[in-house]
Amino acid sequence: MFVHHVYFWLKNPESKEDLQQLKAGLEKLSKVAGIRMFHIGRPAATKREVIDSGYSLSWLTIFENAKDQDDYQVDPIHLKFVEECASLWSRVVVYDSIDV
Amino acid sequence: MFVHHVYFWLKNPESKEDLQQLKAGLEKLSKVAGIRMFHIGRPAATKREVIDSGYSLSWLTIFENAKDQDDYQVDPIHLKFVEECASLWSRVVVYDSIDV
Numbered sequence: 001m002f003v004h005h006v007y008f009w010l011k012n013p014e015s016k017e018d019l020q021q022l023k024a025g026l027e028k029l030s031k032v033a034g035i036r037m038f039h040i041g042r043p044a045a046t047k048r049e050v051i052d053s054g055y056s057l058s059w060l061t062i063f064e065n066a067k068d069q070d071d072y073q074v075d076p077i078h079l080k081f082v083e084e085c086a087s088l089w090s091r092v093v094v095y096d097s098i099d100v
Numbered sequence: 101m102f103v104h105h106v107y108f109w110l111k112n113p114e115s116k117e118d119l120q121q122l123k124a125g126l127e128k129l130s131k132v133a134g135i136r137m138f139h140i141g142r143p144a145a146t147k148r149e150v151i152d153s154g155y156s157l158s159w160l161t162i163f164e165n166a167k168d169q170d171d172y173q174v175d176p177i178h179l180k181f182v183e184e185c186a187s188l189w190s191r192v193v194v195y196d197s198i199d200v
Contacts, residue, residue, distance in 0.1 A: 039103055041101075043197065053196070058103065060197070095152055095155070096146045097141025097160070098143075100141060
């Protein structure tokens with residue numbers, strides 16, 4: 001299993017339009033072959049010192065293996081997503097995890 | 101859906117024993133009722149500027165809803181995990197996400 005989790009911070013975190021545009025982009029992105037499961041999330045209401053809830057959107061995708069995730073990175077749908085949406089965010093943090 | 105993703109940085113990142121101890125703790129933790137899906141991960145080999153691969157273990161859990169995650173936080177199995185394993189890590193970052 002390959003877990004690819006991306007957190008996006010919007011340039012304009014107050015803009016509902018920008019949030020909707022990024023969400024729509026992620027929905028299109030979810031069509032990439034090889035994605036076994038995905039979740040588009042926003043910060044939950046939980047508050048503890050260790051919780052980072054400052055991001056705008058969370059993009060969780062699960063792949064069968066590392067190769068499928070490599071293929072996803074260069075898929076035309078992914079390249080188009082970056083082209084169309086990269087101007088919306090100011091910061092992106094990615095965590096890629098494989099089975100221990 | 102409630103996505104709870106925790107990243108652990110070990111105090112002794114070179115210690116295989118500490119890693120195994122934390123992994124064993126997470127395996128016991130996975131028995132908490134309400135966890136629909138979980139994944140114990142280590143950093144993948146992917147390298148890009150936006151990727152944080154400095155953590156030791158990733159702990160992804162998915163719950164049906166926020167209440168199940170709240171219950172998990174106070175479950176005796178979770179409290180025991182924190183008691184037994186908290187001395188192993190130097191840093192924890194948590195991201196909690198709900199449906200947009």
